[in-house]
Structures are given as C-alpha cells and as structure tokens.
Amino acid sequence: MTFDVVGTLIDFEGGLKACLAEIAAETGIEIDGERALSLYREARYSGDADLFPDDLVRVYLTIAPTLGLPADRKYGERLRDSAKNWKGFADSTAALASLAKNYRLVAMTNARRWAFAFFEKELGNPFYAAFTADDTGTEKPDPAFFETVFAYIASEGHSKNDILHVAQSQHHDIGISRKLGLTNCWIERRHDQKGYGGTIEPAEFTTPDYHFTSMAGLSAAVAAARA
Template sequence: MARFPKALTFDVVGTLIDFESGMMDALQKLCGVAIEREAFLSAYRGMRARGQTLPFPQDLKPIYLQLAARFGLPETEAYADAFVYAAKDWPAFADSVEAMQRLGRHFKLVAMTNTQRWAFSGMEKTLGMPFHDSITVDDALCEKPDTAFFGFARGRLSRDGILQGDILHVAQSQYHDIGVARKLGYTVCWIERRKAIGGFGGTIAVETLTKPDYHFSTLKELADLADQGGLQMLYS
C-alpha cells in the first residue's frame, strides 16, 4: 500500500530563496560595483568552507570584509552591515511561492534553516508565509549538517505525532542537507537549482554526491508529482 508523507521539511536558503542572486543584487545596489558572479560565488564558497563562528547571516559581515578588497568593494563596517541585513529581502526562486502553496494543500510544511530568526522572518514573508512550523539556528542552537539539528526537528514534529518515517526532507545543498539526511535514514528530495548552470556556486562543495530518492531541478516538479499523488515515502 502506498504511504505518503505527513510533513515536508525544507531547507530555505538556496532551495526556496535564491541567495546567490540576492547577494549579487545587494552588492550592486549597495556598492554600485559590477562583479563577475561566478568569481564572487566561488570566493564566497571558499570562505564559507573555512567555517564561521557567527550564525548565518551575521557571518556574512566578516566574509564581506575579507573579500572587499579583492572585488573592489568599500572596505567599511557600514557596507558590511548593510550586506548582512539585505539577507532578509533576498528573492525567492521564480517557482517557490506557487509550488509551496500547492504542496501545502497536501502536507504539513516545516522550515529547517540555518538562518537566524530575524532574517528568516523576512524570507518567510517573501515566500507567502507557507510554513506550518519553522526551526531556525536560534531554536536548534546548531547548524546543519550537525545531526543535532535534525534531532531537534524530529522532537518538535513528534509533538504532532509526526515521526521520522513520516517526513520527506527537501533541500538543495548536498553538504548541509542531502548527505546527512540520507545517512540518518530520511527519504530525501534534492532540488538541484544549479543543474542548468553546473558547479556549486555559493554552496559548499562535496567530493561525492549523495543519490537522493527524488531529484528535480525545480520545486515545481515536486509540486507536480504531489498533485498527481505520486510523492510516496520510501523509508519507514
């Protein structure tokens, strides 16, 4: 007998929110400097991979200050702070709002984001307030791929009678989400947002890709499958 998810948990930044375009747009508006997109994203990815001590997006401040000279950006704290606070206004991917509305007709939707609550609140509004619940870095006190984040989320969902075997985890990042969720035994859906572009962009790279249970390049494709009744759980 087919078994369907009770809840879909979502990574937000990179999966629903286009952080790459958001950062580039913010730099253009704030600084008026034309920057080669992939070069900046590659440098940003390298900085992220070193590890940061501040929560996201506060960690964008030291990253900005360390990359400013290389890309001809103003080397001031005021510009770095503005770059950080622009995160709450980053745009959604073109298909995110409608697809989330459609998915919300079938499943409970829960955000699992490494983003601080203040920034997530702006992103949630941009997405049309689709979530039944949300777990941020401020709640979990750790960041994915730490398994403790997933443990915190499971505990939260268990209050509503939703167990791990009822959850489909949806994400773009192989590093932060897909790899660890698969190892933990989740049914996972990889939204490969950069499939048409290639490379990892601003997302931390992995040496080996984890094979997901579902694999799409857009969120619309996931919503289409759900509307057709074809989105089923593969693990219990």
C-alpha cells in the same frame, strides 16, 4: 515535508550578487558574480564563521579587497541587511501553497530567526512550524539540528519515517538526511550552471530518492501521484 529555505526556496545567490553589484557600481567598478560567489563560499565556511546572515559582515570584509570593493563595515552591514529583501525563486510560493493543502510543511534553516521572518513572509507564510539556527543552537549538517526536528515531529504523533526532506544543498541536507534515514528530495537549483556557487561542495555526492530541478517539478509530481 521538511524544507531547507536559503538556496532551495529563497534565491540567496541572486540576492548576494545583486547587493555586491550595487556596491561595485557605486564605487565605479564591475565584478564577476560567479567569482564573488566562489570567494563568498570560501570565506563563509571558515573556522571563525558566525551565524547566518549576521556572518555576511565578516564575509564582506574578507572578500572585498580581492573584489576591489571598499573594505568598509557599512558595506558589510548592507550585505547582511540585504537578506531582508531576498526574493523567493519564481516557483517557490505557488509550489509551497499547493503542497500545504495536503502536507504539513516544516522549515529547517541555518538562518537566524530574524532573517527567517522575512523569508517566510516572502514565501507567503506556508509553514506549519519552523526551526532556525537560533532554535536548535546549531547548523545543518549537524545531526543535532535534525534531531531537534525529529523530537518535534514525534510530539505531533509522527516519526521521521513520515518525513520527505526537500533541499538543494548536497552538503548541508541531502547527504546527512540519507545518513539519518530520511527520504529526501534534491532540488537542483544550479542544474544549468557549473559548480556549486555559494554552497559548499559535498565531500561525496549522494543520490537522492527524488530529484527535480525546481519546486514546480516537485509540486507537479506530487499532484500527479495524488491524482
């Protein structure tokens, strides 16, 4: 099983909103978390974006004036460094531990390796292998990211036909995984919220092979199927 990490297993939206709220409180103002995510999404996916989460420094300086926050680089660096403390979704660790008993779990993240080290520890170190933006030299949905992983899977004696790709982002993962012929599973983390939050909206919706609103749902379905 291959997994997107940020947004699927790690609650990056909660982490971003919490850090921005702290900065706002210290400067005597309040911000709307969903509006902040919308502004983040627009800023994050600009043409001059850097690798994640280093790019959060630039993003903060871009969105701070609109939110009424101080446009000071130290706060941008604070937002970037908050990634070290982002939490996994409540069901992530247990679900991964259960799945790891019978499957090799491979992480595929657009985050840089330094940030992934914190995410992996937060999740209980469940991965057999991991690929980051530093390892692939690109970001999903670039097919080249997936091709790097396919080459690794082949070196292990398997093929992409053996993969179940699990992710929450229609744009970064579900659409491209379908085009590349993978079986996929959409974890719809925002099923009870409007819009796409901090994740870019896909050009078109892709109906996944499997669809759950949580990792717990996937884990339970796998356990039932194996039984």
